Amino acid sequence: MTKVIGLTGSIASGKSTVSEFLKAQHIPLLDADVIAREVVEKESEGLQKLVLAFGKEILQADGTLNRKKLGQLIFNQEEKRKTLNQILHPLIREAMLRKRDEAKAQNIPLLVMDIPLLFETNYADEVDEIVVVAVSPTVQLQRLMDRNQLSQAEATARIATQWPITQKMVLADVVIDNNGTKEETREQVEAWLKKLS
Numbered sequence: 001m002t003k004v005i006g007l008t009g010s011i012a013s014g015k016s017t018v019s020e021f022l023k024a025q026h027i028p029l030l031d032a033d034v035i036a037r038e039v040v041e042k043e044s045e046g047l048q049k050l051v052l053a054f055g056k057e058i059l060q061a062d063g064t065l066n067r068k069k070l071g072q073l074i075f076n077q078e079e080k081r082k083t084l085n086q087i088l089h090p091l092i093r094e095a096m097l098r099k100r101d102e103a104k105a106q107n108i109p110l111l112v113m114d115i116p117l118l119f120e121t122n123y124a125d126e127v128d129e130i131v132v133v134a135v136s137p138t139v140q141l142q143r144l145m146d147r148n149q150l151s152q153a154e155a156t157a158r159i160a161t162q163w164p165i166t167q168k169m170v171l172a173d174v175v176i177d178n179n180g181t182k183e184e185t186r187e188q189v190e191a192w193l194k195k196l197s
């Protein structure tokens with residue numbers, strides 16, 4: 001039987017950092033951000049639908065998605081974000097659950113699904129256990145500003161599009177505190193893995 005872990009947190013809380021530690025332990029991972037890129041590849045159904053909704057301005061000269069431009073649109077205008085979510089979330093969900101079921105059919109013992117919007121888009125009942133990677137609001141804001149080269153106002157707007165981390169922590173089975181060093185986080189991940197096995 002496959003044990004399915006849902007890994008989540010808030011934007012820039014450290015999900016990818018935790019995923020890297022899991023990959024180093026050869027744990028199979030399904031990343032919703034990766035799937036979200038696959039469903040909008042050049043000439044895909046997803047990209048065609050986005051162009052119909054937002055216009056050709058969201059494309060780069062080579063016909064691929066201009067992610068920076070679309071990000072600026074959807075993180076600042078709620079209506080546009082809702083439209084994007086309505087187009088992409090069903091495509092992402094279909095692929096995520098199909099791949100999860102393939103892993104189950106192969107009897108892989110452990111599968112981690114990294115899903116930034118796990119609670120917001122109702123994946124809680126699709127996994128066996130939920131791990132939340134948490135940071136304080138101050139640390140989150142600073143790391144997001146640094147990583148994406150955003151102003152405080154831009155980063156705050158992005159954070160506001162997701163549930164507050166405290167709300168997610170309440171619903172978690174396990175909380176990984178990523179306020180400290182990456183090494184301290186790695187130790188928590190390894191301790192959790194030990195308990196699992």
Ligand SMILES: CC(C)(COP(=O)(O)OP(=O)(O)OC[C@H]1O[C@@H](n2cnc3c(N)ncnc32)[C@H](O)[C@@H]1O)[C@@H](O)C(=O)NCCC(=O)NCCS
Binds near residue numbers: 081084
């Ligand atoms: C808007 C896009 C093109 C911006 O691309 P970009 O390369 O700059 O960012 P990336 O894809 O790496 O996402 C970074 C983070 O933003 C957050 N995020 C992404 N989409 C959303 C959304 N619709 N609502 C709230 N937060 C979001 C997540 O925490 C994600 O980890 C891209 O994020 C996207 O296609 N989003 C829609 C798909 C989606 O909802 N993905 C989340 C997976 S469940």
Ligand SMILES: Nc1ncnc2c1ncn2[C@@H]1O[C@H](COP(=O)(O)OP(=O)(O)OP(=O)(O)O)[C@@H](O)[C@H]1O
Binds near residue numbers: 010014015144179
């Ligand atoms: N413990 C840490 N100490 C210092 N920097 C960190 C730590 N954890 C993560 N970071 C940095 O913070 C930023 C956000 O981390 P990461 O990309 O892992 O978050 P994420 O939750 O995957 O983000 P997103 O939701 O945007 O996909 C990155 O630049 C990362 O290198």
